[in-house]
Amino acid sequence: MGPEESRAQHDAGESQDALKRLLALSAAEADRCALAELYQPVLASVPGAATIFAHLGQSLDGFIATESGDSFYVTGRENILHLHRMRALCDAVIVGAATVAADDPRLTTREVPGRSPLRVVLDPRRRLRAEHQVFVDGAAPTLLVCLEGAVGSPQSVLASGGVEVLELPGSSAVSGGISLPALVTALQRRGCSRLFVEGGGRTVSSFLQAGLLSRLHVAVAPLLIGTGRPGIRLPGSLTLADCLRAPHRIYRMGSDLLFDLELGAATEVGTAPVPGPAVQRIL
Ligand SMILES: NC(=O)c1ccc[n+]([C@@H]2O[C@H](COP(=O)([O-])OP(=O)(O)OC[C@H]3O[C@@H](n4cnc5c(N)ncnc54)[C@H](OP(=O)(O)O)[C@@H]3O)[C@@H](O)[C@H]2O)c1
Numbered sequence: 001m002g003p004e005e006s007r008a009q010h011d012a013g014e015s016q017d018a019l020k021r022l023l024a025l026s027a028a029e030a031d032r033c034a035l036a037e038l039y040q041p042v043l044a045s046v047p048g049a050a051t052i053f054a055h056l057g058q059s060l061d062g063f064i065a066t067e068s069g070d071s072f073y074v075t076g077r078e079n080i081l082h083l084h085r086m087r088a089l090c091d092a093v094i095v096g097a098a099t100v101a102a103d104d105p106r107l108t109t110r111e112v113p114g115r116s117p118l119r120v121v122l123d124p125r126r127r128l129r130a131e132h133q134v135f136v137d138g139a140a141p142t143l144l145v146c147l148e149g150a151v152g153s154p155q156s157v158l159a160s161g162g163v164e165v166l167e168l169p170g171s172s173a174v175s176g177g178i179s180l181p182a183l184v185t186a187l188q189r190r191g192c193s194r195l196f197v198e199g200g201g202r203t204v205s206s207f208l209q210a211g212l213l214s215r216l217h218v219a220v221a222p223l224l225i226g227t228g229r230p231g232i233r234l235p236g237s238l239t240l241a242d243c244l245r246a247p248h249r250i251y252r253m254g255s256d257l258l259f260d261l262e263l264g265a266a267t268e269v270g271t272a273p274v275p276g277p278a279v280q281r282i283l
Contacts, residue, residue, distance in 0.1 A: 022035070022088060037249070038219060041053075043196040045193055052134075052197065052212050052213050054197035054213050055083060055198055055216075056200075056234055058218060059228075063225040064200060064228070064230070066137075072227075079256050082108070084197070092143075092187055094120040095120070095203060096199065100123070106139060116139060120183075121142065124178050125225045126282070128232055143161065143165075144166070145166045145168060146168075173205055174209075181212075200229065201230050209234055214264050217256070220256060221255070225253055
């Protein structure tokens with residue numbers, strides 16, 4: 001067995017142990033089975049390749065926060081636990097600058113057993129203040145990713161909180177954007193192959209548009225925001241036939257529904273398999 005295969009086998013063993021620890025907290029056997037199925041694609045990542053997952057929690061009318069940026073909380077406790085489990089199973093969690101500015105998140109696994117991932121903040125123009133929790137709490141390493149030449153808080157200030165600054169080239173596809181393939185390569189070089197994009201809408205949309213997502217989790221809460229910060233935004237299509245309709249599984253999480261979309265194999269309208277009965281009362 002070569003070193004890569006042996007490392008992959010070791011990683012797979014560690015991942016299965018991590019999943020067992022996470023599932024041990026669920027009381028009901030049915031819950032454990034559903035969660036094991038939901039997290040299997042995270043553990044089944046191919047050695048050497050990056051596998052990228054994303055999540056958004058949105059209202060029925062498609063918003064992830066109010067206009068003022070309030071998003072505490074769109075979805076319920078079960079979905080929040082799901083986010084912490086995803087962090088525990090992935091090597092890095094990625095968020096956009098607006099999420100750090102609005103929520104000041106910690107991005108740790110404090111609600112579940114498991115190691116907190118590398119926290120990656122996309123702040124191309126270095127507009128965030130150095131006082132945010134991810135930059136000062138030292139709870140996990142943080143990588144601040146910006147465009148080449150961007151000027152911000154001195155590295156010496158950030159280094160005291162264990163923060164590393166990574167400058168990357170701009171994207172040729174998105175003006176003002178960071179090259180996401182360059183980001184993924186840089187994270188792989190740091191040993192991060194399971195990546196979790198946790199928001200907000202613009203960041204998840206940029207990964208989706210770049211065709212980099214393996215799976216997209218959209219948790220829909222029985223909530224109407226009316227107007228606010230949108231979830232996924234992509235260049236539109238004139239016909240539904242040109243829109244993305246992916247094979248999916250649906251999980252109930254408390255009063256929310258989680259759509260687990262498989263993007264590696266998106267199909268055209270009308271050809272996606274419909275699991276189980278066409279119409280089913282689940283509550
Ligand atoms: N419900 C949920 O699931 C959820 C999750 C997370 C956040 N939120 C909420 O969502 C709101 C923030 O979401 P948002 O869509 O407005 O913003 P966001 O995605 O958090 O951040 C967008 C910003 O991040 C940077 N960025 C993202 N992708 C980039 C890329 N590929 N290249 C370069 N820079 C990139 C850019 O910074 P610059 O603007 O500096 O260029 C961009 O404007 C907040 O109100 C937060 O509370 C909700």
